[in-house]
Amino acid sequence: MINIGKNIETYLPPEILALVKAAGEIGAARCQKVYLVGGAVRDLLLKRPNLDLDLVVEGDALALARQLAKGRDGKLVTHPRFGTATFSQDAFSLDLVTARSETYAEPAALPTVKQGNIQEDLFRRDFSINAMAASVEPGRFGDLVDPYGGKNDLDRHLVRVLHQRSFKDDPTRVWRAIRYEQRLGFRLEFDTTGLLRRDSAIMDRVSGDRLRHELERILEEDCPEKVFYRAERLGVLRHLHPALEGNGWLGEHFDRAREARGSLKPDGNLYLVMMAWRLDDEALKSFVERLKFGAEAARVLKDIPTLKRALPGLTAVGLKPSGVYYLLERHRPETIQAAVLVTDSALVRQRLELYLSTLRFVETSLSGDDLKKMGVAEGKRMGALLKALKEARLNGEVKTREAERKLVRKWLAKGIC
Numbered sequence: 001m002i003n004i005g006k007n008i009e010t011y012l013p014p015e016i017l018a019l020v021k022a023a024g025e026i027g028a029a030r031c032q033k034v035y036l037v038g039g040a041v042r043d044l045l046l047k048r049p050n051l052d053l054d055l056v057v058e059g060d061a062l063a064l065a066r067q068l069a070k071g072r073d074g075k076l077v078t079h080p081r082f083g084t085a086t087f088s089q090d091a092f093s094l095d096l097v098t099a100r101s102e103t104y105a106e107p108a109a110l111p112t113v114k115q116g117n118i119q120e121d122l123f124r125r126d127f128s129i130n131a132m133a134a135s136v137e138p139g140r141f142g143d144l145v146d147p148y149g150g151k152n153d154l155d156r157h158l159v160r161v162l163h164q165r166s167f168k169d170d171p172t173r174v175w176r177a178i179r180y181e182q183r184l185g186f187r188l189e190f191d192t193t194g195l196l197r198r199d200s201a202i203m204d205r206v207s208g209d210r211l212r213h214e215l216e217r218i219l220e221e222d223c224p225e226k227v228f229y230r231a232e233r234l235g236v237l238r239h240l241h242p243a244l245e246g247n248g249w250l251g252e253h254f255d256r257a258r259e260a261r262g263s264l265k266p267d268g269n270l271y272l273v274m275m276a277w278r279l280d281d282e283a284l285k286s287f288v289e290r291l292k293f294g295a296e297a298a299r300v301l302k303d304i305p306t307l308k309r310a311l312p313g314l315t316a317v318g319l320k321p322s323g324v325y326y327l328l329e330r331h332r333p334e335t336i337q338a339a340v341l342v343t344d345s346a347l348v349r350q351r352l353e354l355y356l357s358t359l360r361f362v363e364t365s366l367s368g369d370d371l372k373k374m375g376v377a378e379g380k381r382m383g384a385l386l387k388a389l390k391e392a393r394l395n396g397e398v399k400t401r402e403a404e405r406k407l408v409r410k411w412l413a414k415g416i417c
């Protein structure tokens with residue numbers, strides 16, 4: 001019997017460890033077995049940090065979670081319909097789930113769920129490396145439950161499904177498989193690769209929401225492009241969208257995004273815009289529809305074709321800052337940021353950056369009210385004056401409130417505007 005108690009004690013921060021041990025003790029008092037499962041066990045074995053902890057309870061996880069939360073600071077959220085609870089303290093959260101078995105009535109459908117034991121609960125999981133549990137019961141703390149050879153696959157760097165129907169049951173596992181393979185530097189096991197190729201088309205039956213969720217998780221990886229390359233080579237990228245390409249262009253530009261952000265991870269939307277940058281209008285439209293993007297992401301994506309059409313205007317000789325501003329003011333900063341990384345023209349890049357860093361924040365110091373006090377009546381003329389004033393600000397012709405006032409007085413005296 002393998003025991004990973006030492007790993008758990010070494011790699012979990014003390015306050016989280018105390019909570020996990022308390023859950024085991026409460027479970028023992030209630031005659032319920034409690035296990036740490038899934039990604040946390042995998043990452044503890046790999047000595048990789050992971051504070052996304054899942055506990056499985058053989059029995060009522062909700063009652064145990066309530067008892068655990070009693071007298072402790074933190075927030076408990078329960079989902080009685082699913083038999084799950086989340087207890088969160090400042091920086092981390094602990095999910096507690098009732099052990100269950102799942103069966104699929106038809107491919108890509110949502111599963112039928114029944115209460116079960118730990119073996120059944122592990123069998124519903126995606127890959128052997130994610131289908132291990134470690135007891136947190138006092139007396140057998142850290143004992144590894146590994147019915148499907150997860151530890152062996154972890155040692156051999158393999159991502160392996162638990163049975164032949166796995167991808168049929170849940171085609172989102174295709175994306176999960178490639179994500180783990182690329183994140184961990186593993187390989188898809190031989191039969192798993194065959195099954196993945198055989199069943200990936202069933203992904204077309206998965207809802208847009210579920211598919212988008214997988215895409216969002218890929219974009220959170222350190223190097224998302226690796227997942228897309230591999231998906232392309234496996235012939236499954238087309239199930240995300242037929243017009244997407246996973247070639248070197250993506251890696252080069254994602255790299256630029258990372259460099260531009262220093263040590264910070266680029267925002268998911270930035271990667272998304274770069275991914276969609278080369279799609280034509282039709283493909284972009286169907287990509288947005290298929291993946292049911294939220295309003296914000298959809299707006300940023302739909303801005304790509306119009307921004308692309310505006311870019312040649314930025315090469316004009318002698319274009320003033322106000323000209324740059326007018327070309328870009330209706331576009332989304334995230335889309336413009338992507339254009340900075342994608343354009344081959346140094347001049348265009350420089351002007352896009354000028355807009356992002358400065359021009360988009362420019363405001364006149366004088367307001368309509370101020371102009372009113374200077375004798376300007378509300379209406380078209382005032383609008384024209386404010387616009388002219390902003391243009392002067394954008395072009396650096398005025399820099400202070402006093403200079404603005406002077407300029408307006410000059411215009412009024414000359415009858416301009």
Ligand code: ATP
Nearest residue numbers: 037038039040052054124125126130131170172173
């Ligand atoms: P990550 O580090 O990416 O969060 P994880 O292993 O923690 O990896 P989660 O998506 O947080 O993955 O899910 C937790 C666990 O639930 C997984 O380890 C796996 O056992 C199981 N699981 C999640 N999604 C599926 C799925 N689609 N099919 C089967 N099991 C799944």
Ligand code: MG
Nearest residue numbers: 039040052053
């Ligand atoms: Mg997780």
